[in-house]
Amino acid sequence: MYRYLVRRILWALMLFIIITFVTFVIFFMGPNDPARAQCGGDSAKAACITLVTEKLGLKKPLAVQYAYFLKRLVVQDSLGVSYQSGQSINQVVASAAPVTAALVFGGVVLWMIIGLTVGILSALKPRSMLDRTGMVFVLIGVSAHPVWIGLIFLWVFSVKLHIFPIANYANFFGAPADTGLPGGPWQWFYHMILPWITFAILFAALYVRMIRANVMETMNEDFVRTARAKGAPERQVMMSHVLRNALLPVVTMLGMDIGIALGGAIFTESVYNLPGLGRTLIIAINSNDFATVEGIVVFATMAILFFNLIVDILYAWVDPRIRLT
Amino acid sequence: MALLEVRDLHTSFQTEDGVVGAVDGVSFSIEKGQTLGIVGESGCGKSVTCLTIMGLNPKKVTVSSGQALWKGKDLLTAKPSELRAIRGDEMSMIFQDPMTSLNPVHSIGKQLIEAVQLHRDVSTRVARARALELLKAVGIPQAQNRIDDYPHQFSGGMRQRVMIAMALINDPDLLIADEPTTALDVTTQAQILQLMKRLQEEFGSAILIITHDLGVVAETADDVVVMYAAKVVEQANVDELFNRPQHPYTWGLMGSLPRLDADVERLTQIPGQPPSLLRPPAGCRFHPRCPHVMEVCKTKPPDLVSSPQDADHLQACHLDPETKEREASKLLKMMMAESG
Numbered sequence: 001m002y003r004y005l006v007r008r009i010l011w012a013l014m015l016f017i018i019i020t021f022v023t024f025v026i027f028f029m030g031p032n033d034p035a036r037a038q039c040g041g042d043s044a045k046a047a048c049i050t051l052v053t054e055k056l057g058l059k060k061p062l063a064v065q066y067a068y069f070l071k072r073l074v075v076q077d078s079l080g081v082s083y084q085s086g087q088s089i090n091q092v093v094a095s096a097a098p099v100t101a102a103l104v105f106g107g108v109v110l111w112m113i114i115g116l117t118v119g120i121l122s123a124l125k126p127r128s129m130l131d132r133t134g135m136v137f138v139l140i141g142v143s144a145h146p147v148w149i150g151l152i153f154l155w156v157f158s159v160k161l162h163i164f165p166i167a168n169y170a171n172f173f174g175a176p177a178d179t180g181l182p183g184g185p186w187q188w189f190y191h192m193i194l195p196w197i198t199f200a201i202l203f204a205a206l207y208v209r210m211i212r213a214n215v216m217e218t219m220n221e222d223f224v225r226t227a228r229a230k231g232a233p234e235r236q237v238m239m240s241h242v243l244r245n246a247l248l249p250v251v252t253m254l255g256m257d258i259g260i261a262l263g264g265a266i267f268t269e270s271v272y273n274l275p276g277l278g279r280t281l282i283i284a285i286n287s288n289d290f291a292t293v294e295g296i297v298v299f300a301t302m303a304i305l306f307f308n309l310i311v312d313i314l315y316a317w318v319d320p321r322i323r324l325t
Numbered sequence: 326m327a328l329l330e331v332r333d334l335h336t337s338f339q340t341e342d343g344v345v346g347a348v349d350g351v352s353f354s355i356e357k358g359q360t361l362g363i364v365g366e367s368g369c370g371k372s373v374t375c376l377t378i379m380g381l382n383p384k385k386v387t388v389s390s391g392q393a394l395w396k397g398k399d400l401l402t403a404k405p406s407e408l409r410a411i412r413g414d415e416m417s418m419i420f421q422d423p424m425t426s427l428n429p430v431h432s433i434g435k436q437l438i439e440a441v442q443l444h445r446d447v448s449t450r451v452a453r454a455r456a457l458e459l460l461k462a463v464g465i466p467q468a469q470n471r472i473d474d475y476p477h478q479f480s481g482g483m484r485q486r487v488m489i490a491m492a493l494i495n496d497p498d499l500l501i502a503d504e505p506t507t508a509l510d511v512t513t514q515a516q517i518l519q520l521m522k523r524l525q526e527e528f529g530s531a532i533l534i535i536t537h538d539l540g541v542v543a544e545t546a547d548d549v550v551v552m553y554a555a556k557v558v559e560q561a562n563v564d565e566l567f568n569r570p571q572h573p574y575t576w577g578l579m580g581s582l583p584r585l586d587a588d589v590e591r592l593t594q595i596p597g598q599p600p601s602l603l604r605p606p607a608g609c610r611f612h613p614r615c616p617h618v619m620e621v622c623k624t625k626p627p628d629l630v631s632s633p634q635d636a637d638h639l640q641a642c643h644l645d646p647e648t649k650e651r652e653a654s655k656l657l658k659m660m661m662a663e664s665g
Contacts, residue, residue: 222425228381229420230440230491231413240439244430319430320475 004316012309019301020073024066027294079295084287089295092280097299099169100265100276106192107199107265108258114204115250119211120243126216134208141205146264150198150271157194164194167273199268203257211250218246248319255311259304326397327354328498328531329378329416334391336370336377345602347373349555350391353548355499360525360532362546362563364539364578366599370555371535372421375501377401379418380408414444417492421504423484427476433460433487434472440491459490462527463520482513489520493528500525501533506541518544539578543567551575554600554610557629561638568657571632571640571649573615576656609643617644617652 035058039048053059057068072078079089122131158166170187182191218224219242227241266278273279277296284292316322336348348370355361363371376382378393378400393400395411403411412418420426428436437456438449445452453472460468463486476484485505492500502521506514522545525532534545542549542563549566551559551574559572570576577595597614600606606613612622621643632638633646642649 222420222422223428225381226420226426226488226491227428227439229379229412229418231409231411231443232439233409236443240431241428245428248430320432321429321477 001316004322005313008309008312012305016302016305017070019305020070020298021066023294023297023301024069025062027290027297073298079298080291082284082289082292084289084292089292092292093277093295093299096275096277096280096296098172099274100262100269100278102172102188102192103195103199103265103268103274103276104258104261106196107203107261108254110196111200111204111207112254114200115207115211118204119208120215122208123212123215123219124238131212134212138205138209141201141208144201146198146202146267147271149201150194150268153194153198154271165191167271169272169274169276195268195272195274198271199261199265202264203261206257207250207253210253211246214246214249215242218242221245244318248315251311251315251318255308255315258307262300262304327394328357328359328396329533330354330392330394331374331378332392332394334374334377334389334393336373336382336387336389338382339386339388340603343603346555346605347602348377351550351552351557352391353550353557353560355531355533355548357498358525358529358531359548360534360546361548361550362542363533363535363550363552364537364542365552366537368599368602369552370602371537371552372503374552375418375503375533375535379412379416379501380405381418410444413440413497414495415497416499416501417495417497418501418503419485419488419492419505422508423481423488424508426488427484429476432473432475433479437472437487437491437494440494444495455494456490459494460487462493462524463487463490465490482509482517485509485513485517486520489517489524493524493530496528497530499531499533501535503535504537505534507537514541521545539582551578554605555602556610557639557641558611559638559640560629561632561635561640565635565638569632569634569638569650570653570656571638572611572642573617573644573652574611576652577614579656579660609641617648619643 035049035052035056039045039052057065060068069080072080077090079093081088082092118130118134118137122128122134125131153164154166157164165182168191170182170184170191172185172188173183223245224237224241227237232241262277265276266282268274269276269278270282277300281293281296284290284296331354332352334348334351335346337344337346351370351374353361353363363374365371373382377387377389378395380400380403382389389401391401395416398407400408400411427433431439434453434456437459438452441447441452441455442449447455457468457472460472465471465483465486471478476487479487485508489505500521505521506517509517518541521532521534524530532545534541536542546563549559549561549563550557551566551572553574559566559570559575561569566575567579570579574595581594595614600610600613607626608624609615609622609627612618615622625643627641627643629639629641632640632649644652
C-alpha cells in the first residue's frame with residue numbers, strides 16, 4: 001500500500017512538471033507579446049516595451065524562463081501578476097475558486113444522488129416505468145448542451161415563473177455591506193440551485209447509464225450466485241456483493257470526470273453569470289491577459305491532479321486487487 | 326425417507342426466441358451420505374436441475390413444476406425465507422468456475438465468516454475460528470496466514486478448496502457440486518475429487534455431483550443419472566450402469582472415455598451436436614445422433630422403464646433387450662481388451 005502511495009505521488013509530481021511546462025510553452029512562446037500587452041496593446045510605446053521585456057526577463061532562453069516561473073510558483077507560492085490590472089493572480093483565483101468549487105461539488109453531489117438512485121433502481125427493475133423514464137432522461141441529458149439547458153431554465157423558471165433568481169452569485173458569508181447585493185447561506189443556496197441542476201444534468205445522465213449497466217452486469221456474476229447459495233438475503237447480496245463491485249469503476253470515473261466537469265463549469269458560469277474560474281478565464285482570454293489565463297490553467301491542473309490522487313488512493317482502499325500490483 | 330427426492334421436475338425458461346424446456350420430467354432421490362452423479366453433455370439440463378432445487382434460477386423468466394422434496398418438504402413451493410434458511414446451511418453448493426465464484430473485493434476469511442453468520446448466531450471470533458478450521462480441513466497451507474488474503478491471491482485449485490470450505494462450513498446434509506473440477510487442470514482435479522471424498526466421510530454429507538465426465542462418476546458416485554437434452558435417458562447404480570449400460574447415449578459416453586493404455590486413434594466420439602432445447606427433435610431426442618436408430622425412434626418418445634435384469638435400472642430406449650445386451654457386452658469387451 002505504501003509503495004503504491006509513493007509511486008502514485010511521484011507520478012503526480014511528474015505530471016505536474018510536464019503539464020506546467022506545456023502550458024508555459026503554449027502561453028509564453030506564442031505569438032503574443034506580454035510586454036506589449038502590459039504597455040497598453042497596439043498603442044504601446046517602444047520604451048515601455050523594452051523596459052517591461054527586461055523586467056520580465058522575456059529575452060532569456062526558454063528553460064531559464066521556465067525555471068523562473070517554476071521558482072516563483074514553488075518557492076513564492078505565486079501564480080504571478082495580471083498584465084492588465086496588475087492584480088495578484090493568487091487573489092484572482094482565491095476569489096473565483098470558491099464559486100467554481102461550490103458549483104462543481106454541489107453538482108457532483110447532485111449528479112451522484114441522481115446517478116445512484118435512478119441507476120440502481122432501474123437496474124433492479126429493468127423495463128419498468130422508472131427504467132424507461134430514466135432512459136429518456138439519459139437521452140435528453142447527453143444530447144442537450146448545458147448552455148441551452150441553462151438558458152431554457154432561466155427563461156422558464158426565472159423569467160416566466162419567477163421561482164428562481166435571474167443569474168448572479170450570492171456570497172455564502174454575506175455580501176459586502178455597501179453593495180446591497182444578496183448574501184448569506186440561504187441566498188447562496190437559492191442562487192445555486194439552477195446552476196447545479198444545469199451543471200449536473202449531463203453527468204447525471206451518463207452516470208445513470210453507467211451505474212445501471214454496471215449493476216446489471218454484476219448481478220449476473222458468479223460470486224453473486226455464490227452469495228445467494230450461501231443463503232444471504234437479497235438486501236445483503238445487493239449491498240455487500242453487487243454494489244461494492246459495481247461501483248468500483250464509478251470511483252475511477254468520478255476522479256476523471258471532476259476534471260472534465262471543471263471545464264464544463266465554464267458554460268454554466270457564463271450562463272448564470274457566476275464569478276468563478278471559468279468566467280474569469282473567458283474574460284482573461286478576451287482581454288489577452290495571458291498571465292491570468294496561465295495562472296488559472298496551472299491552478300486547475302493542480303486541482304485535477306490532486307483529485308485524481310485522492311481518487312486513486314480511495315480506489316486502492318476499496319479494491320484489494322490494486323494494492324499489490 | 327430420502328434426504329432429497331426429486332419427482333417429475335420440469336423447468337423452462339422464457340427467452341426472446343420462445344420457451345426453452347431445460348429440464349423435462351427428471352426424477353431421482355438421494356439418501357443420507359450417498360453420492361449421486363448426474364452426467365451429460367453441456368446444455369443437457371444438469372446444472373439447471375440443481376439450480377432449480379436450490380431456487381437459484383432467475384425468477385422472472387423461469388417456470389418450474391414437479392416436486393423437490395427436501396426431508397419431505399417441497400422446495401419448489403417453499404417461501405424465499407425458508408429456502409434461504411436451508412441454502413448454505415443444510416444444503417450448499419459449489420460451482421464450476423472457482424475463478425469467478427468468490428467475491429474479489431472481500432477477503433476469503435470475510436466470505437467464510439459471512440457464510441457462518443448467515444445461519445449461526447455467533448460472534449465474529451467464533452465464526453473466524455470455524456473458518457480457519459475449515460481452511461485447514463480443505464488443505465490450504467498456512468491457513469492462519471492466508472485467511473485474510475483476497476481471492477486473486479489464490480490459484481484456481483486453492484480457490485475451489487476455499488469454495489468447498491465455504492460449502493461445508495455449516496456442516497450441510499447435502500453438497501451439490503456443479504462440475505467442481507471442470508475448470509481445473511488434471512492433477513488438481515484428482516486432488517479436489519479426493520478431498521471431496523475424504524470430507525464426505527468426515528462430514529457425512531450426501532453429494533450431488535454434476536459432471537460431463539464418466540470417469541469422475543466412476544470414481545465418486547453410488548448412483549448415476551444420465552441426462553440427454555433435458556430428459557433422463559438412463560439411471561442406475563454405478564456398478565450396474567458400467568456393467569450393463571442400456572442406452573446408446575451411455576455407450577457413446579463410455580466409448581469416448583480416453584484411456585492412458587489405449588491406442589489414441591481408438592477414441593470414439595458421438596457424432597453431431599446436442600439438439601436445441603428450443604425445438605427438440607420429435608420422438609427419442611437422441612435419434613438424430615444414434616447409430617442404432619429405427620423408424621419408431623423418430624416419432625414415439627421412449628418411456629423411462631426398468632431394464633429386464635434390474636428393476637432399479639431405468640432406461641429410455643426402443644431397442645430390443647437382446648440388441649442392448651449384445652452391444653453392451655461388445656463395448657465392455659472392447660474396453661476390457663484395451664485395459665488388458
